[in-house]
Amino acid sequence: MFASLNWLKELVDIPVDTPMLAQRLTDTGVEVEGLEVPVALFRGAVTARVVSIAIHPGRPDLFVLTVDAGKRKGVCVTAARNLEGGDVVPWGPPGCVLADGTEISCRDFQGVTSEGMVLSAEEIGLPGIADEYGILRMGEGFTPGEDARAALGLDDTVLELSITPDRGDLLSMVGLAREVSALFPEARYKGITPAIQPRASRLDGFEGITLTDSGCPFYALGALEGVNIKPSPMRARVRLLLSGMRPISNVVDATNLVMLLVGQPLHAFDDARLPGRDITVRLAREGEMILTLDGKTRVLDGEDLLITSGGKPVAVAGVMGGEESEISGDTTRVLLESAHFDSIKVSRASRKLGIPSEAAYRFSRFVDPCKAETALAVAMEMMASWGAGVPSGWIAAGEAAQKERKVALTSKVLGKIIGTGDLDMATAILERLGISTGDHDPSVRHYSIPSFRPDISIEEDLIEEVARIRGYDKVAAELPPVMHATGDITDRMRAERAVRSTAMARGYSEVVTYCFVSPQSIAALRFPGPDPRSSPVALSNPLSVDMSVLRTTLVPGLVQAVLKNISSGWRRAIRIFETGMVFFRRGREVEEVFKLGGCVCTGVDSRSPWGDQGTEDFHSVAADIEAIFASRGVAVDLVPGSEPFGHAGKTARVLADGRDVGYLSALKPEIESEMELPAPVFLFELDMGPLVHDGKATFGEVRKYPPVFRDISLVVKEGVYSSDVLALIRELGGPLLEEVRLFDIYKGKGIPEGHRSLAYTLAYRDPERTLRDDEVDQVQGRLRDQLAQRGIRLR
Amino acid sequence: MGDIHDDVSRIEALFRSVLSTADSVEALQGVRVRFLGKKGEVTSLLKQLGSLPDDERPEAGRVLNELRDSMERSLAEKTRQYAGAQVTAREREEWIDVTLPGRGRPWGAFHPVAQVTQEAIDIFVSMGFSVAYGPEVEDDFHNFEGLNIPPHHPARDMQDTFYLENGLLLRTHTSPVEVRSMRKWGAPLRIIVPGKVFRRDSDQTHTPMFHQLEGLLVDENISLAHLKGCLEAFVNRIFGRPLKARYRGSYFPFTEPSIEMDVECVACSGRDPGCRICKGTGWLEISGLGMTHPNVIRAGGIDPVRYNGFAWGMGLDRIAMLKYGLNDLRVFFEGDLAFLNSKGERR
Numbered sequence A: 001m002f003a004s005l006n007w008l009k010e011l012v013d014i015p016v017d018t019p020m021l022a023q024r025l026t027d028t029g030v031e032v033e034g035l036e037v038p039v040a041l042f043r044g045a046v047t048a049r050v051v052s053i054a055i056h057p058g059r060p061d062l063f064v065l066t067v068d069a070g071k072r073k074g075v076c077v078t079a080a081r082n083l084e085g086g087d088v089v090p091w092g093p094p095g096c097v098l099a100d101g102t103e104i105s106c107r108d109f110q111g112v113t114s115e116g117m118v119l120s121a122e123e124i125g126l127p128g129i130a131d132e133y134g135i136l137r138m139g140e141g142f143t144p145g146e147d148a149r150a151a152l153g154l155d156d157t158v159l160e161l162s163i164t165p166d167r168g169d170l171l172s173m174v175g176l177a178r179e180v181s182a183l184f185p186e187a188r189y190k191g192i193t194p195a196i197q198p199r200a201s202r203l204d205g206f207e208g209i210t211l212t213d214s215g216c217p218f219y220a221l222g223a224l225e226g227v228n229i230k231p232s233p234m235r236a237r238v239r240l241l242l243s244g245m246r247p248i249s250n251v252v253d254a255t256n257l258v259m260l261l262v263g264q265p266l267h268a269f270d271d272a273r274l275p276g277r278d279i280t281v282r283l284a285r286e287g288e289m290i291l292t293l294d295g296k297t298r299v300l301d302g303e304d305l306l307i308t309s310g311g312k313p314v315a316v317a318g319v320m321g322g323e324e325s326e327i328s329g330d331t332t333r334v335l336l337e338s339a340h341f342d343s344i345k346v347s348r349a350s351r352k353l354g355i356p357s358e359a360a361y362r363f364s365r366f367v368d369p370c371k372a373e374t375a376l377a378v379a380m381e382m383m384a385s386w387g388a389g390v391p392s393g394w395i396a397a398g399e400a401a402q403k404e405r406k407v408a409l410t411s412k413v414l415g416k417i418i419g420t421g422d423l424d425m426a427t428a429i430l431e432r433l434g435i436s437t438g439d440h441d442p443s444v445r446h447y448s449i450p451s452f453r454p455d456i457s458i459e460e461d462l463i464e465e466v467a468r469i470r471g472y473d474k475v476a477a478e479l480p481p482v483m484h485a486t487g488d489i490t491d492r493m494r495a496e497r498a499v500r501s502t503a504m505a506r507g508y509s510e511v512v513t514y515c516f517v518s519p520q521s522i523a524a525l526r527f528p529g530p531d532p533r534s535s536p537v538a539l540s541n542p543l544s545v546d547m548s549v550l551r552t553t554l555v556p557g558l559v560q561a562v563l564k565n566i567s568s569g570w571r572r573a574i575r576i577f578e579t580g581m582v583f584f585r586r587g588r589e590v591e592e593v594f595k596l597g598g599c600v601c602t603g604v605d606s607r608s609p610w611g612d613q614g615t616e617d618f619h620s621v622a623a624d625i626e627a628i629f630a631s632r633g634v635a636v637d638l639v640p641g642s643e644p645f646g647h648a649g650k651t652a653r654v655l656a657d658g659r660d661v662g663y664l665s666a667l668k669p670e671i672e673s674e675m676e677l678p679a680p681v682f683l684f685e686l687d688m689g690p691l692v693h694d695g696k697a698t699f700g701e702v703r704k705y706p707p708v709f710r711d712i713s714l715v716v717k718e719g720v721y722s723s724d725v726l727a728l729i730r731e732l733g734g735p736l737l738e739e740v741r742l743f744d745i746y747k748g749k750g751i752p753e754g755h756r757s758l759a760y761t762l763a764y765r766d767p768e769r770t771l772r773d774d775e776v777d778q779v780q781g782r783l784r785d786q787l788a789q790r791g792i793r794l795r
Numbered sequence B: 001m002g003d004i005h006d007d008v009s010r011i012e013a014l015f016r017s018v019l020s021t022a023d024s025v026e027a028l029q030g031v032r033v034r035f036l037g038k039k040g041e042v043t044s045l046l047k048q049l050g051s052l053p054d055d056e057r058p059e060a061g062r063v064l065n066e067l068r069d070s071m072e073r074s075l076a077e078k079t080r081q082y083a084g085a086q087v088t089a090r091e092r093e094e095w096i097d098v099t100l101p102g103r104g105r106p107w108g109a110f111h112p113v114a115q116v117t118q119e120a121i122d123i124f125v126s127m128g129f130s131v132a133y134g135p136e137v138e139d140d141f142h143n144f145e146g147l148n149i150p151p152h153h154p155a156r157d158m159q160d161t162f163y164l165e166n167g168l169l170l171r172t173h174t175s176p177v178e179v180r181s182m183r184k185w186g187a188p189l190r191i192i193v194p195g196k197v198f199r200r201d202s203d204q205t206h207t208p209m210f211h212q213l214e215g216l217l218v219d220e221n222i223s224l225a226h227l228k229g230c231l232e233a234f235v236n237r238i239f240g241r242p243l244k245a246r247y248r249g250s251y252f253p254f255t256e257p258s259i260e261m262d263v264e265c266v267a268c269s270g271r272d273p274g275c276r277i278c279k280g281t282g283w284l285e286i287s288g289l290g291m292t293h294p295n296v297i298r299a300g301g302i303d304p305v306r307y308n309g310f311a312w313g314m315g316l317d318r319i320a321m322l323k324y325g326l327n328d329l330r331v332f333f334e335g336d337l338a339f340l341n342s343k344g345e346r347r
């Protein structure tokens, strides 16, 4: 919200300078986001009366004006055609600086010297202030020779305020003035007192107001006759502009200025264009339509509150008026609405219809119902004083006044929260806010809550008022008292930390990618229909289609990060990992599963001084998975498996303690080329679940006797998995076989086509004694025989 | 032969002086020849022993032998030092380029937000807070109504919400975990909730997904002083030095009073009117906080008369930006290795 400081000063004496005011407002909860002097560069112009207008002797498209600024007169040349003798205009004599910083000097127009220039609204920096093209005609109320800045009310400071949603009362100058008066004990609140006293009467020929819904407890109409629609006085227009609103016409401007002043939104109907002689406030019928004054047809539902006349909708209550009864240039009779509408009703309609009007904004945040009549009186008085119309009557329906509310404040609770339970101190602060009490009890007092503070309903609300005005800096910081338990990061976070530190130690960079991805990025992974990953949950209001479904896998984010790195010139290997949730549809619910995802790309440039040893491949990534799980005491095995997006020959399921927790896979070559990945990519995605439940580590017994080693080489067909061979050796190796380790893979000379040789080293050990070579040879020989019996060729 | 002791002292002094200037194995060999060789100074004295009277001979022999042994020891010691510097043929053969980059992979890189999260958690854990988690997909009750934000409440405008096709929503803050945790554990309670939150907003300082750290303490007789004490301890630890703090009135539906905490600008300490980080104000918004609203305590199944507490929420991405001197939030979610690896030593 924008607030003119000069306007505020009309309503309250402010005993401090502007920076101090801003500081105090900010500290107590009204954040001052900016302090701005309007059109700060514009200076040096004076008000001047146009004395004569003549056509330039040599240039028939120009006029030569003589202007009179009191002590000083001058000649100006202008092309503007909107001036008449007697108009008061801003005159920028030589030396004047325009809003854009241009300095004015004398200028020759074919023999006529223009002493500066007469100024347009744009040149002053207030383009919205005049609706006619040409020089700004200032209208009545200005004497020649005044400084134009001061005369227009531009020697002001505009406060840009951020008002929290609970403080609807501060969306008005009166409310702000009251708040300012509470912040400084020396400040004096002046407020407003309209000369016209609201007095309900009859309106000739008007049938009356009917209220049918609790959403509108009070509705008043004021009538103005002899309405003369024209622009508002210049200073009123400036004030509207400084408050962030656009001047329109005297009647509309008056409703807006009063809304800014009092906080009560008003609406003006052209009486002649109302379809009936009544106003009825009722709920809309399902599908009922209204053409609102922004030119759009709105379809309503049964919860929208409507203002109707003659049975037809003329306004959406508290949101926006209808176009058909809008004020226009030929309006002669105005009915001015000042009513109270339920904040939820207005808020709902405003959101649903997408109309964030100033009125709806205020009603949504609560408007003081007691101000409805005052606002109407002030508006009618303002219009009358501008000659916009003659107040002719006033009727109202319903009840504006509210039940008196009292809230108790105890010394005990106040003391507990802010460290002092002094109720005299509290009362002094609260009374400045208009919250009063007649109680003097030192332990508990009951305070009357004024109608403009609906946000105060419990003791804590009063404590907040006392604490913020007293100042939060008055409370000394102190650590909370004794701990009842030690703090714990939980197993889940221990798992996350182990994963992070292991992955980073193994050269992975940690990434965080968005939980929402594009549907295409999921579809690209070719999940078949029954796979829960194929049907992600969609957002109903995504920012873009690229962020429109919840990820069912971490792969799209990881692959996108790889692509991003390659496109921005990263040529070396890419190793990234992410821990985070993926989301699955479970009936009407969404299931979140905690995953670890990793992606390794060999990189566009995988050259290394170490040759192959420096290149990433499936097996280097497999070692990373083993290490990550080992860091939490969980052993993993890789077994042959598949993924719809995985390379058929390079995909494994990962088993953690025998349970399938995910996959390690090279991306399918076809998808790789679809995604324009210039180098091979390996992906893994694993449940974090097994890591969260820490495999409690235990150690075996110390082995006293040395092992005896024997090697064995087997020739197997391509396609036979080493893990199967290893399992077979274990199975057949007998009780003394302690460990089997693959140490060589060989293809080529001496090995038949389509085969490979696998060499293992076997460790035999007896925990009770040292083994003799001959007994080990015997065991090893038996193993060789058994393997041979199963058709496995030994080398 | 004069007094044997004089000769010994003289020779010994000479030996020490010559030895100290010998700076190679060859030079040391020269020293040995000069003193202990066949015609060496000590050798010649030893040769003269036979000509000494019988009563002086044993004493002179002992002194000379001691001198010779001491010289041998000194020479051997110094020779070992220089001989150690000698390069053998084998070593020459086994030369490698020791400046090559280490084989294997370099250390990876942490994500600034994840790292800050970890540090923040450790600070609060030291103050007795335990980590709690909640779902990222929430329902209206936990995200809004249970936190004192009924439908159509204007406070809903403060947070633009992503809704899902099934009517659920992506949590707009970590606060829903407050109610969930109170219901689960009761009072007294100290929890911190790190996690992703989502708001429909995207520009240089807003991303539609970001990270919050929520905290809640519920106990008997909790005051604003405790809230300030906790948060100031945190700020001073995370930024590594004491920072001035200020507290401004604010509004959150789930706290009463509600406060905004600012800390002194970590970049300029309020001394640079042109500072880009604090926009010249000297202050940085760091956390929204307040005393937990009795309705929220009640929604958590705890008696609000006996127990009260405080809560706060802070943006971890913002703290990471401040701590690591970054100015664009969006890079956090692009996985850009050049960015993630660009930081030097941890500060």
Ligand SMILES: [Zn+2]
Pocket: B265, B266, B267, B268, B269, B270, B271, B272, B275, B276, B277, B278, B279, B280, B281, B282, B283
């Ligand atoms: Zn700064």
